[in-house]
Amino acid sequence: MKTDLRIFKTKEALRNALMHLLEQKSLNSISVTELCQLAKVNRGTFYAHYGQVENLFEEYFKTIMEDLADSYQEPYKYVQNLLSKDLNPATIRIFHHIEKYQPFYHIVFSKTVPLAYYYLLFDHVQTLIKDDVSEHYGNGIDIDISMVSAYQANAILGLAIEWHRQDFKQSAEDMNQLLVRVLSI
Amino acid sequence: MKTDLRIFKTKEALRNALMHLLEQKSLNSISVTELCQLAKVNRGTFYAHYGQVENLFEEYFKTIMEDLADSYQEPYKYVQNLLSKDLNPATIRIFHHIEKYQPFYHIVFSKTVPLAYYYLLFDHVQTLIKDDVSEHYGNGIDIDISMVSAYQANAILGLAIEWHRQDFKQSAEDMNQLLVRVLSI
DNA sequence: ATATTTAATGAACAAGTGTACAATAAAATT
DNA sequence: AATTTTATTGTACACTTGTTCATTAAATAT
The missing domain is CATH 1.10.357 (Tetracycline Repressor; domain 2)
Structure with missing residues (x-):
């Protein structure tokens, strides 16, 4: 059973956004809100997959x-x-x-x-x-x-x-x- | 020049409250609000001395x-x-x-x-x-x-x-x- | 191609965060 | 003891967090 394409895309967008932000600021200073804004993913969607930014890392x-x-x-x-x-x-x-x-x-x-x-x-x-x-x-x-x-x-x-x-x-x-x-x- | 008695009392109250809370929960899960409630110190006062709970620790x-x-x-x-x-x-x-x-x-x-x-x-x-x-x-x-x-x-x-x-x-x-x-x- | 499943969205919520400022009260100074 | 200094308080603000849920839309299965 393969993962839903939407899930894959969401996770990919979040991962890319995180990598991008990590070049500018430290992990602990990255808020869920700004991460989701950059990834163009709904904040609720983030919480559906990860509890906190650290889990993504x-x-x-x-x-x-x-x-x-x-x-x-x-x-x-x-x-x-x-x-x-x-x-x-x-x-x-x-x-x-x-x-x-x-x-x-x-x-x-x-x-x-x-x-x-x-x-x-x-x-x-x-x-x-x-x-x-x-x-x-x-x-x-x-x-x-x-x-x-x-x-x-x-x-x-x-x-x-x-x-x-x-x-x-x-x-x-x-x-x-x-x-x-x-x-x- | 000795420190103001009020400052001493405030810091003491916060320190005691922190020690008390640390017996029950982890450092990162202690909020400024609950710390100040237990210490009976205004939240604004806390921020006048420390930026975050970690600084107190x-x-x-x-x-x-x-x-x-x-x-x-x-x-x-x-x-x-x-x-x-x-x-x-x-x-x-x-x-x-x-x-x-x-x-x-x-x-x-x-x-x-x-x-x-x-x-x-x-x-x-x-x-x-x-x-x-x-x-x-x-x-x-x-x-x-x-x-x-x-x-x-x-x-x-x-x-x-x-x-x-x-x-x-x-x-x-x-x-x-x-x-x-x-x-x- | 259509129906079904399921993920993403947007909106709304209570609670915590960090900051600001006038009013108050407690120290220190005279 | 009265005055001056300064720390604390209460209140307010904009913002983030974590969660919920009905609505929408995209992917999968038929």
Whole structure:
């Protein structure tokens, strides 16, 4: 069962309007009213599909997270000769992924946005890392894998935050090399 | 020049009302109207001092951050025999600090709150760690100290987030021991 | 092509937001 | 104690929010 064309058009119009507005102002400052005016969609129609502007953004968010997962699956092309003992491709690919979706991450890392988005990102990275951590330490080890992966996932995101704060002036490649050095300390 | 008694009373009433409301509902769902009704303060008066409910919360935030800094200055009492090579007292004291202000951190780590609060916390921890990092690696080293401290600060906060997610079921002491183990891996 | 289903619209509602200003009352100053 | 200063109040305004519902119109099914 495919979705009604009208629904598709409505959602598309709202998505385009949101992307347009996000270039000018922050997510939290976008009102339902102005979004609907720009999208030429009735306000009631918006509320029929989304409860708030954030929910619309979350649809976009999901597609980005799919790319993050895809990046993880992808062959590891860029840093063959930079591997340290505990460094795995997933942790390294993330900087290229962030670079690719820089405008998006500019929003996700912006101060006014709810912590929920950071957590969604955190969850994805933690899940990717969790597999490697549990594989690395086996089953019988007496340490909370969730804690170890939370530590490592958020450490990487700490670099991403600092990268964002420095206006992404470094290249993704620079960030990879930095990560390798930090891990080898 | 001391502040007008009326201002003090107004702010006190608003602060108490906020603390009361935060026990029942999330920060972002508290309206200016209900806050002022509970505090018995005119809505116009609220806007004379704060632009939004969040600004009021930020005043409380500052006092907590002062305690975090104080904790750092305090003699290191709890983990004399757990020190690993790179582990310093500041990173360890943070779990006791979080435990002490658990209701506060429950709010700061809640999904609906803006990322700004996380960043404020991040900044404080990063600053504390920065001193140790630069001391440890000297001046002539060719690595971005901000990046290294961002990595380490956020790694610790990753543990704090996971701790929060597991409803603070571990003791601060448990978290200290966990940190030492993660660092020694 | 027509009938049926269902999404979008427009209008109206109560409630909250942010701002402004004259009137009042409570502090600080003399 | 009287005067001056200034914070608070009450009221009003235009606006946004979230919701409801009958009407309209577009898409799907026959």
